[in-house]
Amino acid sequence: MPSDLALKSMNAFHRVLLKVSFGRFGWKAAGMPVVELTTIGRKSGQRRSVMLTSPLQEGTTYVIVASRGGDDQHPAWFLNLRDQPEVEVSIAGAPRCAMRATGAGADDRARMWPLVTAKYKNYAGYQTKTDREIPLVLLQPLA
Numbered sequence: 001m002p003s004d005l006a007l008k009s010m011n012a013f014h015r016v017l018l019k020v021s022f023g024r025f026g027w028k029a030a031g032m033p034v035v036e037l038t039t040i041g042r043k044s045g046q047r048r049s050v051m052l053t054s055p056l057q058e059g060t061t062y063v064i065v066a067s068r069g070g071d072d073q074h075p076a077w078f079l080n081l082r083d084q085p086e087v088e089v090s091i092a093g094a095p096r097c098a099m100r101a102t103g104a105g106a107d108d109r110a111r112m113w114p115l116v117t118a119k120y121k122n123y124a125g126y127q128t129k130t131d132r133e134i135p136l137v138l139l140q141p142l143a
Contacts (some may be wrong), residue, residue, distance in 0.1 A: 030053065030120065030122075031119075032053040032054055032055050032120070033053070033054050033057070033062075033091060033092060034051055034052070034053055034054075034092070035051075035052055035053075035054050035062060035064065035089050035090065035091050035139070036049055036050070036051055036052075036089065036090040036096075037049065037050050037051075037052055037064065037077060037081075037087060037088075037089055037101075037139070038087060038088040038089070038090075038096065039077050039080035039081045039084065039087050039101075040080060040083075040084045041080055042079055042080050042082075042083040042084070048076070048077065048080060050075075050077045052064045052065075052077075053065075054139075055116045055119065055120045055123065056112055056115055056116050060140065060141050061138050061139065061140050062089070062091065062138075062139040063104070063112060063116070063136055063137065063138055063139070064136075064137045064139060065116065065123055065126075065134060065135075065136060065137075066078040066134060066135040066136075066137055067123060067126040067127075067134045069126060069129075070125065070126035070127065070128070070129030070130050070134075071129075071130060072130050072131065072132060074132070074135070078135060078137065081101040081137065082103070085100050085101050085102060086098065086099075086100060086101075086142070087099050087100070087101045087139070089139055097141060098141070098142040098143075099139045099140055099141055099142060100139075100140050100142055101137050101138070101139050102137070102138050102140070103135050103136070103137055103138075104135070104136040104137070104138055108136070108138070109133075109135075109136050112136055113136065116136070
């Protein structure tokens with residue numbers, strides 16, 4: 001499983017790529033849009049940002065996957081938004097917008113998970129590495 005250092009390094013590299021390319025590269029990964037998710041740290045109260053892919057979009061809702069590479073622990077960003085679901089999201093470098101992050105309910109997950117894994121097989125592989133059910137998170141604009 002990826003270490004915290006490895007995950008932070010990947011995010012840092014992603015940000016450098018965006019910066020040195022003036023945003024021309026890095027807003028798509030493996031055919032998926034990249035979103036910058038900003039949460040409030042559940043322990044620190046500080047803003048925390050992470051770059052994530054969205055394998056599924058439905059209207060104005062972006063779906064992200066709390067896989068952490070198939071680790072047995074949830075990603076920190078997921079725990080943060082579970083405690084404070086009001087988040088900020090930047091999509092393709094656009095200005096941040098306020099969104100509400102909610103875990104997909106059982107029916108939504110049952111419908112969406114096969115759509116995600118049919119197109120992006122890595123998520124199905126991550127699920128085989130862990131006993132926890134990997135959550136899908138719905139990012140929906142406020143207002």
